[in-house]
Amino acid sequence: MVLSDALAARSQQSCELCAQPGSSLTAYPVPPYQDALPDHQVALCPTCLDTLAHPEAAADHLQCLTGSIWSEVPAVQALSHKLLRRLPNEPWAAEALESVELDEAVLNWSEAEDRAKGDVVVHTDAYGAVLQAGDTVVLIQNLNVKGANFIAPKGTQVRKIRLVPDNGGQIEGKINGDTIVILTQYVKKG
Numbered sequence: 001m002v003l004s005d006a007l008a009a010r011s012q013q014s015c016e017l018c019a020q021p022g023s024s025l026t027a028y029p030v031p032p033y034q035d036a037l038p039d040h041q042v043a044l045c046p047t048c049l050d051t052l053a054h055p056e057a058a059a060d061h062l063q064c065l066t067g068s069i070w071s072e073v074p075a076v077q078a079l080s081h082k083l084l085r086r087l088p089n090e091p092w093a094a095e096a097l098e099s100v101e102l103d104e105a106v107l108n109w110s111e112a113e114d115r116a117k118g119d120v121v122v123h124t125d126a127y128g129a130v131l132q133a134g135d136t137v138v139l140i141q142n143l144n145v146k147g148a149n150f151i152a153p154k155g156t157q158v159r160k161i162r163l164v165p166d167n168g169g170q171i172e173g174k175i176n177g178d179t180i181v182i183l184t185q186y187v188k189k190g
């Protein structure tokens with residue numbers, strides 16, 4: 001799809017992921033959207049467009065995501081977040097996911113396609129509330145932190161949790177400066 005005037009203006013005729021300028025930009029609707037609304041689209045250069053099918057094969061180029069994730073455009077945020085999640089072996093990708101705070105709507109958008117395919121594991125707290133990366137949770141019982149040799153008391157707040165991708169029963173969070181794995185059955189969304 002060619003760029004609409006609105007998308008051309010917003011992107012300033014540059015790729016919205018890697019900032020490469022050019023006339024061969026494509027208007028890419030971020031799934032689940034398939035329409036031509038600029039709010040649902042991202043202007044992509046041919047290189048970035050090629051990375052969508054196999055992001056892990058183009059991890060070097062996709063380091064641009066550490067910049068684009070800070071875009072103010074929800075569509076760019078959602079696509080960047082989604083691609084970063086597909087780079088589980090890149091420390092810089094994990095760092096970017098950890099440092100950014102996105103609206104719940106954007107996070108849901110980022111996961112919409114995977115969820116439709118059944119690929120997304122849903123994390124819920126002890127009471128069934130859905131947990132998102134970046135949430136704050138509260139421990140509902142004392143936790144013996146193995147290896148770190150201390151007990152995190154009931155009521156401890158854990159900010160900016162991360163979801164363990166393949167295990168709906170586990171999240172990660174920092175307690176006393178240590179990142180530890182916490183079982184979701186012992187937390188309440190804060």
Ligand SMILES: [Zn+2]
Binds near residue numbers: 018020045046047
């Ligand atoms: Zn690009």
